[in-house]
Amino acid sequence: MIAPMEPSGPDWDALAPHWRPGHRSAEDDAAAERELAAMRATAERVAGGGIRAAVLGVNDGLVTNLCLILGVAGAAAEPGTVRLSGLASLVAGALSMAAGEWVSVRGQAEVARGMEQSLHEAWRLSPPVVLGHLTASLRERGLDRETAVRASRGVMTGRAASRAGTRILAGVSAEDAGSPVVAAVSSLLLFAVGALLPLLPWFFAAGDGAVLASVVITALASLVVGGALGRSAGRGAVRTAGRQLLIVALASLVTYGLGRLAGTSVM
Structure with a gap:
């Protein structure tokens, strides 16, 4: 039920010139309540450190491990060396991200x-x-x-x-x-997930095929992460996803090129 407007209520012409009291409806009130509830839910996640740590974690995992894998693969390393390097990067990066988030939020x-x-x-x-x-x-x-x-x-x-x-x-x-524990755990888990994606093809393939598969998987994951971030922030999902993909592509090209030029494992 719509609450009646008080005779001595606000001057809506000055306070909200875009809105007219006579146009008030139960549907608009309900929609406004939903928007405020969504805003509060988002604020709670942001305050808890979860969103920031999650986005940083999965994005850093994707970019870091793809760059390392391409750098090592570009140096013509054996598939076993690529797998070992990727796993070491996954574990070290996840623990480092978790420790960094905990110290940062606690501080x-x-x-x-x-x-x-x-x-x-x-x-x-x-x-x-x-x-x-x-x-x-x-x-x-x-x-x-x-x-x-x-x-x-x-x-x-x-x-x-x-x-x-x-x-x-x-x-x-x-x-x-926010919570240092939430930030640390979110960062650790999602860095590990992000780092695992470009590494997966190297357990089943090698050479150029594995390199291409790593790039494609990481590109798709970057588009998903960028699009989700854009939608949650109220911006265009396509634009944010494209920006995310461009960042990953540039970082990957630089690392792969350095690995090719060096001819050795550079990470």
Whole structure:
């Protein structure tokens, strides 16, 4: 059921000139609720570090191992050498990505907690100074002075005052850093998956056939990753997929060319 419009409600002509109260419908309300729910779900995944780690992991796995495989294969190495090099790269890369993500996210959270502690100490020393900075920051975001003053006082009287205040003043909080475990596990697993794809043909073939199969599999996977990323970000899937494929192609050509020129295993 559509909630009735209050007589003293907002001035919609000024607030949302593209929308007319008389055109409000249950279908539009439901669609708006779905959009907000999808936004919150995406925000939770982003805050948890999963999306960033997943995209980085699978993309780095694809590019890193394809480049290594092409570099080694370009040096006319034996198929067994290519397989061993690819497996070593998969394991080392996955562990390295996981460790890097864990350290990065954990460090970001610790830095944010330090800022929250600084805000808490500043509030203990001089509440008016803190309120002044909060008010100024909120006014920079478009609030009028009276609203910004009331909002600043409300922020600092809440249970999570330091967290909310730090988010307003610095744009971050410890919660925004996400989970280091989620980031590490996502990165490890998806790097391994990405690195395995270009390596698979070398367990069943060798030579130019295996090289071609690695390139085709990686190209298709890159298109899928780029397209999915583009759709989730609200951009054109085709454009993002094409950009992803171009990056992989350039990196692969450079590495394969270096391997051919060197004539030896270069990774």
